[in-house]
Amino acid sequence: MGEAEGIRLTNLLLTCIFLPYIGSGSVLVHDNKWEPRPRPYKYWADLQKDPIFHPDNVRDVVVARHSIAFIPCKIIGLVDHSVTWIHKPSSTVLTVDDFVYTTDKRISSHINEERTEQVLMITDVNFEDQGEYTCQVSTQPAISLNFHLHVIIAVAVIKGKRERYLDSGEDIILQCTIPRLTYPPEYFLWYLGDSIYTYQDKENVEVITESKTKTSTLVIYNAQVSDSGNYTCTASNAFPSHVIVHVVPEEVPSAIHHEYSSGCACGSNSERLQNLLLIFAYAILST
Structure with a gap:
């Protein structure tokens, strides 16, 4: 038997031995070498x-x-x-x-x-x-x-009381959120009165917006009487919410403005009116 016939006989025997694997598609013969058959699709395991x-x-x-x-x-x-x-x-x-x-x-x-x-x-x-x-x-x-x-119809919510009284030098902290929404708004905007509140050039002002919790927090450090006003929070997909902030001068006795911030009805109507006029008088004189 010649050398060529011997090689053919060897290939025939190997084919018979590995035929089951060839039929299952797991191996192939290339140049007398046995190699794993490549997967025809990169998600082959998922296709099954x-x-x-x-x-x-x-x-x-x-x-x-x-x-x-x-x-x-x-x-x-x-x-x-x-x-x-x-x-x-x-x-x-x-x-x-x-x-x-x-x-x-x-x-x-x-x-x-x-x-x-x-x-x-x-x-x-x-x-x-x-x-x-x-x-x-x-x-x-x-x-x-x-x-x-x-x-x-989404509505923005500023946490806390709708009207607040603070002493001069205290920090104003206003946190605005939009509950019940699956996705956060594209943007938040803060207004003071009828104008957009510009805070970029103010060193004592910080705005912290958190998309995951759908909240925006306005912080004014060491607030002064000039920071008093109507603050409004609005968002791209919600109706606005507002609070009124009164920053009271240090000269005004704290008992006066805390009476109003706590909702106390102490004293007569004339006394409460006098106290309120006193607050406004100090506010006007200090501006």
Whole structure:
């Protein structure tokens, strides 16, 4: 038997031995070398599993009227399946993946690069948009998850009393928040009277905005009588809230203005009127 016939016989024997592995697609022969068969798809392991919805999906979304609604649908093992958003009350197909079927230009759909989250976005939300929205995955049979959109009229809230009295030299601390919102506002603005409160050039003023907690805090250190006024907090997606702050000169007895800040009804009407006039007189003379 020649050398060539011996090589062919050896290859034949090896093929018979490893035939089961070749049939299963786990190995291949290349130049008489046995190598693992490469996966035809980088998500090969995920292709062997059915997609499921992530347990952390937030299914109740609360947004303010005229703001932007984001409804995220989180999916594990989506890979090459498509996702359809359906407006359940009308059974209207809104989007399939990133393709928009509805003629409503306010609606769009976005998927992240890892294909783990499909987000339905609705701009300029109104009360007619609230209701159920279905996230449907193209498995056989299809799987779906319902989300509920709540549209509210959001109102900013400044914590504490609506009218406050402080001694000259104390700090004014006003904290504004917007409860019940799923997503923070795009911006907060503070007003003093009818004008936007400009604080960039003031060393004793600080504004702290925290997006996660949807709060904005205005701090005026060592406040003076000139810092008295009507302070308003407003946000991009909420109605404003206001408080009246009185900074009282040191010369005014503390008992006078604390009487009003505590809501005490002590003394006669004429005494309370005299005390109030005294406060205003000091305020006018010190400006």
